[in-house]
Amino acid sequence: xxxxxxxxxxxxxxxxxxxxxxxxxxxxxxxxxxxxxxxxxxxxxxxxxxxxxxxxxxxxxxxxxxxxxxxxxxxxxxxxxxxxxxxxxxxxxxxxxxxxxxxxxxxxxxxxxxxxxxxxxxxxxxxxxxxxxxxxxxxxxxxxxxxxxxxxxxxxxxxxxxxxxxxxxxxxxxxxxxxxxxxxxxxxxxxxxxxxxxxxxxxxxxxxxxxxxxxxxxxxxxxxxxxxxxxxxxxxxxxxxxxxxxxxxxxxxxxx
Amino acid sequence: xxxxxxxxxxxxxxxxxxxxxxxxxxxxxxxxxxxxxxxxxxxxxxxxxxxxxxxxxxxxxxxxxxxxxxxxxxxxxxxxxxxxxxxxxxxxxxxxxxxxxxxxxxxxxxxxxxxxxxxxxxxxxxxxxxxxxxxxxxxxxxxxxxxxxxxxxxxxxxxxxxxxxxxxxxxxxxxxxxxxxxxxxxxxxxxxxx
Numbered sequence: 001x002x003x004x005x006x007x008x009x010x011x012x013x014x015x016x017x018x019x020x021x022x023x024x025x026x027x028x029x030x031x032x033x034x035x036x037x038x039x040x041x042x043x044x045x046x047x048x049x050x051x052x053x054x055x056x057x058x059x060x061x062x063x064x065x066x067x068x069x070x071x072x073x074x075x076x077x078x079x080x081x082x083x084x085x086x087x088x089x090x091x092x093x094x095x096x097x098x099x100x101x102x103x104x105x106x107x108x109x110x111x112x113x114x115x116x117x118x119x120x121x122x123x124x125x126x127x128x129x130x131x132x133x134x135x136x137x138x139x140x141x142x143x144x145x146x147x148x149x150x151x152x153x154x155x156x157x158x159x160x161x162x163x164x165x166x167x168x169x170x171x172x173x174x175x176x177x178x179x180x181x182x183x184x185x186x187x188x189x190x191x192x193x194x195x196x197x198x199x200x201x202x203x204x205x206x207x208x209x210x211x212x213x214x215x216x217x218x219x220x221x222x223x224x225x226x227x228x229x230x231x232x233x234x235x236x237x238x239x240x241x242x243x244x245x246x247x248x249x250x251x252x253x254x255x256x
Numbered sequence: 257x258x259x260x261x262x263x264x265x266x267x268x269x270x271x272x273x274x275x276x277x278x279x280x281x282x283x284x285x286x287x288x289x290x291x292x293x294x295x296x297x298x299x300x301x302x303x304x305x306x307x308x309x310x311x312x313x314x315x316x317x318x319x320x321x322x323x324x325x326x327x328x329x330x331x332x333x334x335x336x337x338x339x340x341x342x343x344x345x346x347x348x349x350x351x352x353x354x355x356x357x358x359x360x361x362x363x364x365x366x367x368x369x370x371x372x373x374x375x376x377x378x379x380x381x382x383x384x385x386x387x388x389x390x391x392x393x394x395x396x397x398x399x400x401x402x403x404x405x406x407x408x409x410x411x412x413x414x415x416x417x418x419x420x421x422x423x424x425x426x427x428x429x430x431x432x433x434x435x436x437x438x439x440x441x442x443x444x445x446x447x448x449x450x
Contacts, residue, residue: 012291164435168442168449178443181436183428220428252350 023207026228041235043119046083049239054246057201059088061222062230063214065206069097070231075107077230079115080238082123082146088196089148092214096152099129104150131155132162137195149196153213160217163189190217198222201245203238205230223248272372273379274332286336297341298334302327317361324369335383335417343420349395349429363397366423370403377410384416391425392433 050056060081064074074091081089091098098104105127112120128134128149137147163186170176191197198218202211204226211219225241227233278286302323309319327344334342347366352359373380373387380387389404396404404423441447 008287009291011288015288016292160431160435164438165449167435168439168447171439171443172449178436178439181432181439183426183432186428186432186435217428217431220426252353 023228041080041115043083043116043122046080047085050084053084053242056084056242057086057199057245059090059197059199059201060086061090061092061199061202061214063202063204063206063211064091064093064098064230065204065208065210065212066229066231068231069093069101071101071103071107072111073230073233074098074104075111076115077233077238078108078125078146078148079111080235082112082125083116084242085143087141087143087146088199089146090151090196090199090215091148092151094153094212096150096154099150099152131159132193134194147196149194151215156213156216159190159193186217201225201242203227203241205233221250221252223250272328272331272369272376273383273385274328276329276332278336289337294338296339297343298339299343299345300327300330301345316358317365320362320365324365331419340416341418341420343422345422345425347391347423347425349392349424349426352395352424363400366396366400367403370400370407373407374403374410380411381414384414385411386414386416386418387411387421388418389421389423390430391423392429393424395424 062074062077078089078091108125109120112123116122123144123146125146125148126135126137128147131149131151131154134149166189167176167181167186171178171181196218198220199215199222202214202219202222202224204211204224205228206226207228209226211224223245225244227237227241305319305323306316307319308314308322309316312319314322331342347362351362387407387410389408393401393404438447442449
């Protein structure tokens with residue numbers, strides 16, 4: 001039976017390499033085809049693209065599940081989102097590299113000037129690096145206010161642990177009954193701390209088919225789409241995903 | 257084949273654990289796959305029973321029954337591939353929003369399936385299948401809770417393969433239950449708050 005085993009192993013090897021090749025093509029061939037140049041981007045062209053979308057996310061999350069992060073591309077994504085009218089943005093990387101990165105802010109400013117020209121100073125961008133103990137978001141929002149939260153793994157489960165601890169303490173001092181702990185009170189507690197609505201769309205960059213710890217509580221109804229990489233991200237691919245988001249129908253478990 | 261004939265054929269084999277004949281292609285693919293790493297735990301979201309029913313001109317309840325049939329087949333495939341833990345998302349708390357008829361039909365299906373489990377004890381023990389049911393079981397009709405408890409008790413000593421059936425769950429409800437348990441633990445002094 002040794003020959004048979006060798007045959008099986010060979011078939012397995014061929015299939016493995018074939019699948020790998022196909023996925024490599026998705027990363028390299030597609031962007032090359034798309035780089036055939038497009039019309040120039042500016043605030044009004046991007047804004048008019050947003051008008052053609054069925055649905056625009058209120059809060060978009062970007063999961064950077066790759067080893068090398070490119071601040072330039074991340075800043076570009078932020079500027080596109082701002083121009084489209086998305087005012088809540090989450091940037092997630094597991095280890096919190098973005099949180100500690102000193103260049104992100106300067107890159108954002110640079111990209112704003114580059115892409116938006118005279119409209120560069122129109123937006124007010126707030127970067128939040130902590131999940132709890134952050135400054136309260138401005139209550140009266142206008143469309144030019146953009147809130148960006150930088151998140152890492154510790155803001156996911158660990159924030160739920162923190163919540164459990166707070167509730168346990170409240171029960172221990174008889175401030176709360178155990179029955180007062182409900183999905184809605186937990187939700188209120190978390191919302192009060194972060195002030196961000198739940199993300200409606202999450203774009204995952206990288207080969208991993210997992211959210212890797214991104215806000216487990218808040219992604220209850222989130223639509224998850226992916227792209228192989230964020231490096232050299234092009235506007236057309238991004239827009240195509242937003243169009244796909246607009247076409248998705250959610251039935252919420254009940255009858256259609 | 258008419259829909260009715262198909263249903264009657266399946267009704268004979270409504271069991272949880274089965275061993276069916278496989279084509280040589282199926283066996284070959286299986287053996288090729290086993291040459292490499294295979295996931296240890298696979299979860300199935302059971303979606304599309306109603307659409308299947310509509311497409312095949314069946315009653316919704318029949319759609320759910322066929323869904324169970326497919327699940328049982330999938331369990332067999334997993335077992336053959338060496339996947340030793342399977343989780344099935346069978347019924348979400350959100351599904352209670354459906355029509356009373358449909359919910360009652362699903363509860364009846366659950367009642368029958370868990371009752372059938374009790375009859376298959378030998379087979380389950382032979383394959384070492386441990387069945388766990390996860391979710392907010394208090395939301396289920398009392399007799400279904402009893403059937404579930406019996407099934408879980410019956411198979412709790414098995415350790416070779418695990419089947420987790422998620423019934424009356426939502427992720428937030430589960431997290432909330434866990435927080436309540438922790439609060440209870442702290443209240444009773446079982447868990448220390450550092």
